Amino acid sequence: DEELLALNKLSVDYKVKGGYLSAVKNVSFTINKGEIFAIVGESGCGKSTIAHSILRLLPEHNEIIKGNIFFNGEDLNDYTEKQLEEIRGREIGMIFQNPLDSLNPVYTTGFQVAEGIMLDNVSKEEAWNRVIKIYNDVKMPDAKKRALSFPHELSGGMRQRVMIAMMISRTPQLLIADEPTTALDVTIEAQILSIIKTLRDEFNTAVMLITHNFGLVAEVADKVAVMYAGEVVEQGTVFDIFDNPKHPYTRLLMKALPRRAKSEGRLQTIDGSVPRLTEIKSGCRFENRCPFVMDICKSKDPGRKVVTESHSFYCHLEGEVRNNE
Ligand code: ATP
Ligand code: SF4
Ligand code: MG
Numbered sequence: 001d002e003e004l005l006a007l008n009k010l011s012v013d014y015k016v017k018g019g020y021l022s023a024v025k026n027v028s029f030t031i032n033k034g035e036i037f038a039i040v041g042e043s044g045c046g047k048s049t050i051a052h053s054i055l056r057l058l059p060e061h062n063e064i065i066k067g068n069i070f071f072n073g074e075d076l077n078d079y080t081e082k083q084l085e086e087i088r089g090r091e092i093g094m095i096f097q098n099p100l101d102s103l104n105p106v107y108t109t110g111f112q113v114a115e116g117i118m119l120d121n122v123s124k125e126e127a128w129n130r131v132i133k134i135y136n137d138v139k140m141p142d143a144k145k146r147a148l149s150f151p152h153e154l155s156g157g158m159r160q161r162v163m164i165a166m167m168i169s170r171t172p173q174l175l176i177a178d179e180p181t182t183a184l185d186v187t188i189e190a191q192i193l194s195i196i197k198t199l200r201d202e203f204n205t206a207v208m209l210i211t212h213n214f215g216l217v218a219e220v221a222d223k224v225a226v227m228y229a230g231e232v233v234e235q236g237t238v239f240d241i242f243d244n245p246k247h248p249y250t251r252l253l254m255k256a257l258p259r260r261a262k263s264e265g266r267l268q269t270i271d272g273s274v275p276r277l278t279e280i281k282s283g284c285r286f287e288n289r290c291p292f293v294m295d296i297c298k299s300k301d302p303g304r305k306v307v308t309e310s311h312s313f314y315c316h317l318e319g320e321v322r323n324n325e
Contacts, residue, residue: 001032003073004206005054005174010067012049012058020064021277023049025230027067031174031223034204036196038217038238041227042274047210051176055094056084071174089116093172095163102163103151109162110135110147117169134165139191164195171203178210193220214257218242223310226250229274229285236311246305247313248290284316292317 012024024046031037039047052058054069054076069076071092076084088094096102104112113134114127122130128147135143138161151159167175177196197220199205209221217224218238225235226249234247245251252270272289284290284297294316302314 001035003030004033004035004071005031005208006068006070007050007054008068008070010050010053010069011065012046012053013064014049015062015064016278019278022280023063023230023277024053027225027227027232029225029232029235031206031208033173033206034200035223036200036207036209036221038209038211038221038224039227040211040214040217040224043212044274044277045227046230047227048178051094051178051208051210054176055088055092056081057094089166089172090119090170091172092174092176093167093170094176094178095160095167096178100151100159103159105151108148108150109154109159113147113162113165113169116166130169131165134168135161137168138165138195140165160192164192168195168199171199172205174206174208175199176208176210179212196220214242214253226253229280230277231285231314233286233315234311234313236307240307240311244307244311246307246311247315248292248317249286250313252291284314 006029008028010024010027011022013020013022027046027050029037039050041047049058053065054071056076058065065077071087076087079087094102103109107115110128110131113131114124117127117130118124131147132143135147140146140158140161146154146158146162151162154162175196193216196207196209200207209216211217221238223235223237224241225232226241226247227233228249234241234245234250236244241250242254245254249270256270270289275285275288282301283299284293284302287293287297290297296316300316302316304312304314306312
């Protein structure tokens with residue numbers, strides 16, 4: 001498998017009133033070409049922060065980033081703003097949690113898709129024809145009319161289709177999809193997923209799929225990283241995570257999944273609350289909710305445990321999890 005994106009100990013601290021908030025800590029993972037890699041975790045665990053760090057879209061002067069973000073072997077942190085501009089949209093596309101944030105309100109949606117196409121020296125007329133074709137591909141109702149509509153004139157589902165149309169028009173090597181289906185009804189959700197799969201199958205596009213929805217993960221992902229309070233606590237293939245979870249948090253999540261609903265289960269809540277990310281000390285961040293907590297967990301960061309080449313987790317437990325259940 002050929003490596004496309006590799007995060008190496010990525011940490012992001014936001015500057016907040018009275019100090020820093022540790023939104024992402026020491027996150028490392030690799031996404032190979034053509035792979036669908038899911039990131040799951042509760043609200044606020046740092047998923048969007050990772051996505052935004054990759055494309056350097058974090059609010060400026062408000063954060064400290066440490067670690068490396070390798071894309072095709074080159075560290076994006078070393079890129080100038082201009083070099084990064086070349087990568088955005090063309091090599092790495094992003095579907096945002098809220099498409100209204102990323103669509104320009106004063107241009108028609110068709111124009112915004114055409115703009116990207118014209119960067120490849122395509123004539124205006126040809127670009128417009130392609131926009132209509134792509135709108136039909138993404139099943140935009142009334143494609144010609146919608147291309148001439150402004151973002152606020154479209155429904156949430158239509159706006160997501162515009163975002164996906166933008167992606168398809170550029171055939172990026174990596175598509176970052178941040179909760180692409182949260183606000184959508186199930187039929188549209190299914191269509192959008194099938195478009196994402198098509199992108200992968202036809203163009204070998206890798207996808208970083210950020211979601212709360214384990215059903216989606218089971219359905220489309222190859223690999224999964226489970227995040228908790230800014231850290232990846234476990235990662236592996238879908239099989240590793242669903243059928244052989246090791247980290248206590250992942251195990252609780254899997255237990256909480258309704259029986260039939262590896263196909264439709266949303267992330268369940270579990271007892272206790274997430275630590276305040278402004279007050280984090282050394283030790284396991286899951287310590288106050290973990291049924292297996294030991295003294296060492298409260299003072300020492302857990303190291304990485306390797307289960308197989310594809311599967312690893314971060315915890316102080318030494319294989320006694322099953323016995324304690
Ligand atoms: P959700 O599932 O709700 O989208 P998320 O996993 O994407 O959540 P992030 O948006 O990455 O989480 O946020 C991670 C943490 O960083 C949260 O505690 C959040 O409050 C905080 N945070 C996010 N953006 C900023 C910012 N610009 N300034 C300060 N703190 C921020
Ligand atoms: Fe639980 Fe300790 Fe493992 Fe954290 S390190 S998940 S507190 S056993
Ligand atoms: Mg988010």
